[in-house]
Amino acid sequence: MGRWMPDAAGRLSRAALELYEERGFEDTMVAEIAERAGLTKRTFFRHFPDKREVLFPLSARIHEVIVDAMAAAPADRSPLAVVMEGYDAAVDMVNKGHAQARRRRAVIMANPELLERQLTKFAATSAAVTEALCERGVARRVAFLTAAAGAAAWRDARECWIEGPETQDLHALLRESVAELRSAVAAPLAR
Amino acid sequence: MGRWMPDAAGRLSRAALELYEERGFEDTMVAEIAERAGLTKRTFFRHFPDKREVLFPLSARIHEVIVDAMAAAPADRSPLAVVMEGYDAAVDMVNKGHAQARRRRAVIMANPELLERQLTKFAATSAAVTEALCERGVARRVAFLTAAAGAAAWRDARECWIEGPETQDLHALLRESVAELRSAVAAPLAR
DNA sequence: TATCCGATGACATTGAGTGTCATCACTAGG
């Protein structure tokens, strides 16, 4: 057996989610999270840069998955198609954890600081997508707007998925959201 | 003459921008900002909820302007047209301060915490726009996606405006961004 | 004149986040 219990970051992550549910984010101190995980406050900050980040342990890997899938897309696809290819790949990472996703969502929605951090996560993904498009030769401005459209569809679909039953297909929801977005953006600007 | 120097919030805002430029956000302490404004740290926090918020003094009024303009739009306009009506109204508030906008942008871009707060501001505007659309009878999901599209165009246009010469017309840039977004979203999803 | 109000200062306190050094099981080289 190792010198320390395994998966310190995972223990911290789980303890944090539990405590944020029990007492709320504001009324939970980092020292308490660490204690429940059998560690100290100082060690918490060796695994996570701050008290908010502990709720988003997957975001780094999601970026990789999306960017990789985009890189694998055939060269003749439209920018939007490439972006959706990326998000479709991300679906498979997220798909398993419906219950988990609901718990995290409830905690996040209850606190402005956590909502703010979640926005940063969406924006970071969007920035990675923008960059990936640029590397394919898409003009920066088009890349930014396409990434923003994809992010909007992703957020919309994810919201429906979390609110609805676990059996829903996130791929299908994503296609629906894109279709809705298309018709919304195609609407006339003047009479 | 009054008992205190007038416009405490404005003095704090200006002092903060100066200090963030001189030393950077991280290395500026709230007590220093307050001192330069002739006030105390405690009074800073009576005018702004935190050290980041002091860089976004106009955002609350911008929301009002946008929502009011949307409410004034004729009932037969498409959701996207209504949203653009709102942002067009916001242009006139922002248009004057090109130099100021550049200074703030430079400070914000140099610090992750400020970028995060800026995202929250864009998101708050977007949420207000979504709500205004819902009150017009637009379905929530369509409202969200349309608001997201408008926000993307707004950010894109604003970026171009700040980077370019002061003489540029932000209204025109906004129309350009919408046109770009339209063609990007209209692209085919499959071969 | 007496009273209240509203912005501010003064002071104390909490808790997030960081720097620094010690600890100690495990590992590799001799």
Add this chain to the structure above:
DNA sequence: CCTAGTGATGACACTCAATGTCATCGGATA
């Protein structure tokens, strides 16, 4: 078997953002 090194952790002190509380005092009001 011994020894030096490594890496995750604990212990401790410290800074600073943010908040609660009470005192102050010029001006407005009755």
